[in-house]
Amino acid sequence: MSINFKELANKYQTPYYVYDFDHITKQYNELKSSFKARKSLVAYAVKANSNLSVIKHLANLGAGADCVSIGEVKRALKVGIPAYRIIFSGVGKIDSEIKEALTLGILMINVESDAELNRVEQIAKELDIVARISVRVNPNIDPKTHPYISTGLHENKFGVDIDTAKRMYIQCKNSDYLEPRGIHLHIGSQLTQLEPIKESVKIVSDLVKNLAAIKIELSFFDVGGGLGIIYDDEKLIDTNEYAQSILECLFGLDITVVCEPGRFLVGNSGVFVTKVLYEKVNGNKRFVIVDGAMNDLLRPSLYNAYHKVEVLNDNQEFNDCNLVGPVCESGDFFAKDVQLPKTQHDDLVAIYSAGAYCFTMASNYNTRGKVAEIAYEDGKDRLIRKRETFEDIIALEEEYIK
Secondary structure, eight states, rough: OOOOHHHHHHOOOEEEEEEEEEHHHHHHHHHHHHHHTTEEEEEEEEEGGHHHHHHHHHHHTTEEEESSSSHHHHHHHHHOOOOOEEEEEESSSOOOHHHHHHHHSSSEEEEOHHHHHHHHHHHHHHHHHHHHEEEBBBBOOOOOOOOGGGGGSSSSSSOHHHHHHHHHHHHHHOOOEEEEEEEEEEOSSSOOHHHHHHHHHHHHHHHHHHHTTTOOOEEEEOOOOBOOOSSSSSSOHHHHHHHHHHHHTTOOOOEEEEOOHHHHHHHGGGGEEEEEEEEEHHHHHEEEEEEETTTTTHHHHOOOOOEEEESSSOOOOOOEEEEEEEOOOOOOOEEEEEEEEEEOOEEEEESSSSSSSSSGGGGOGOOOOOOOEEETTTTEEEEEOOOOOHHHHHHHGGGOOO
16 A cells, blocks of 8 residues: 555644545455356445445446445435445334335435334335335354354344245235345354355345245345455455356346445555553553554454554564543453554554444444544545534534523
């Protein structure tokens, strides 16, 4: 990555996020071309990074959107993704969200329980609208990933089993207000093994064939997302092998493939850059304290996730330390027991693979403003979200002070 982090720090201050849009383009084109043998839709998982400029960039490339709130649906529409390329997923949708999604005429609502299907049917009846539906099937396959981002086992809260799904499709067929359009699976995130994906697709494709036998014809087969990226030394799934294994399972079916990448498209595009405030030593423990914190980048605290860390100085004297932020929590860290060089005040620290599930999880904890976001494309930088001020943080509270 050829981005000059020091120049950006001087221009935009620290901490900040910077995203390499050229990398996002490369990732999108690689995945889209892998499915060139069949009709396909790459629906970007907006929750990975919901900055409007990121979504707009992917919209310009031809992407659709996988959304898990009506807010994400509106973000996608705002930057020009057509309603017919938007899928609304999520295990718990509020009535008002369902109503708005139906009114907006999106491609389909992805339902995750028979109770939810009943609510969608009732609301569609009240609105006198036919709801286009896909059902998220839980194939009960172990994705071999972190338990917090596993979604394909019965012990997870997501999706329904095969028998329940079949009953739900029959309900759709017999309803005046439900139209079965697609089927969906997603077994987890940061997947680095192909076999669980192949097993899951095979199970769900068999269900599609069984449904066709009872005159329920589906138009979309949604394989979800979850393709992993390199944080450390992971061995990744080859995208051509990934696509081929899916297409083999769908042989003989006239159906459009949908995939929902998030992390794969944006994860390695992003770097979080923070500044050293000072070092301290407690007993034998060295701490490098920076101006970024867990409210800016939560993954290490939440998942104990690994991110590569680099101190941008020329010091060759490395020793063990914890890289921590200023927030008043023991969980406020970016790395523990990591070898870093001796640092000075204002040295920059780059935290890599920060394009997905980083800024989107940010908060104002400790009344800290969210940091700036920057796009880098064709050798040029531009601001895509300004740094929050104290006034921004209190804007929704101030008028209610008594």
